[in-house]
Amino acid sequence: MTVMELSNLSVTLRRRDVIRDVSLSVGKGEFIGLIGPNGAGKTTLMRAALGLIPFVGNSSLAAMPLAERAMAVAWMPQQREIAWPVTVETLVMLGRTPHVGALASPTDHDRSQVDAAIRWMGLDDMRQRAATRLSGGEQARVLIARALAQDTPFVMADEPVAGLDPAHQISTMQTFARLAEQGKSSLVSLHDLGLAARHCTRLVLMSEGRLIADGCPAHVLTPERLAEVFGISAWYQDTEQGPVCQPLEVIR
Template identity: 60%
Template sequence: MMLTLKNLTVLRGQCPVVDDVSASIGPGEFIGLIGPNGAGKTTLMRAALGLIAHRGESSLAQLDPMARARAAAWLPQAREIAWGLSVAELVALGRLPHGRDQATRGAGAVNEALARMGLETYRDRAATQLSGGEQARVLIARALAQESPLILADEPIAGLDPAAQIDTMEVFSAHARAGGAVLCSLHDLGLAARHCSRVWVMDRGRLVADGALADVLSEALLAEVFHIRAHFKMTLEGPVFQPLSTMDH
């Protein structure tokens, strides 16, 4: 397994923000982490990485920092780039966990990451001069250049245009198909349905469902967790998610 969580709990005061979560991620899986705002998705990923205090166990948190960085790449929600580096230089920072090994592999990994995110023509531009969406793609490329088998990404497609959203999800899918794994928090249930092999559904700090989205995304769950009326169905062209109204209407 690339990540194993056992009874993971994070408290804010006496209130559990993540409440007794046990789950695992194996090679080849692209897991969508879904749930309403405040469900605990970001806190779960940060605790899994050992970035915040927690109870229970995370296989990643038990590693020393350099080994952890080689095992998992982290894409937080915060995307502001404050360093006056070129795009290529910033993406190359993803190679730091590899130390001396980056001398032989580093340039190739950076070039591949730039190509996968469609950034080859941006490589010499200052990253701070790019648009917000372009900067988001640069940071994803940095995570790819890290070549860690597991990627944890917190709302990586928020703010991207539709084409960039689809491209990013396809990049993550390809990473999983190549033997890696991805845990990605999302609010777009349609994209989750099309690209994720499994979903974890969080609500009020608890993991309330884990499985193929078509199996777990019932109308009852949508009403209970997301407070919406919606239809989800499989068609010949793929899964379709259609929100209809909130539960107040």
């Protein structure tokens, strides 16, 4: 089963080609790390795939009516602005909006989905606190919980672990890995190659708007590609605990 199909997708912004002829398929139960240097086009690719910006080519998600799209994919953008001082529980409940009618009240099922998302992100002791009074890392966890509460077969997240401490970075990646075990799919942009190698089932490497490599971490994170795309040397090793990738030094 395919949850997203991109075909020959290109994006031009301010007369500059930002995405160039990218084709990508996401299957059921995949946890895909979208990696690449700053300016590679990762955020633009995800926004185009969702139909949030104009593009040329085809996106199965962008072709859906808005209501159907909201049931198919949850989106967590990089910008983490929380505008109103609502409680954490209320904010996470907003993830249930596609499932709750305009004039309807949340059902017991809606509440159970919210409770599960709050527990997954370790927010039980914060559920009645104002979300605007939390730290940046705590707010990031709340917004991830909101996306999880949406209970879609596919989640797209733009740098969801940025600003989190190491423990919550790992637990967040483990959350996406557990979703994959349950048959749900995730496409997550990352800068931390170690987290990407350790937790993702598949990596997609981009550079200058193009797809450079697509496959398992060992296939993508080769010394030659790391040198060409990132300008670094790195140590990569498959261990009993999983793959390890540690950048070592800049080589250009």
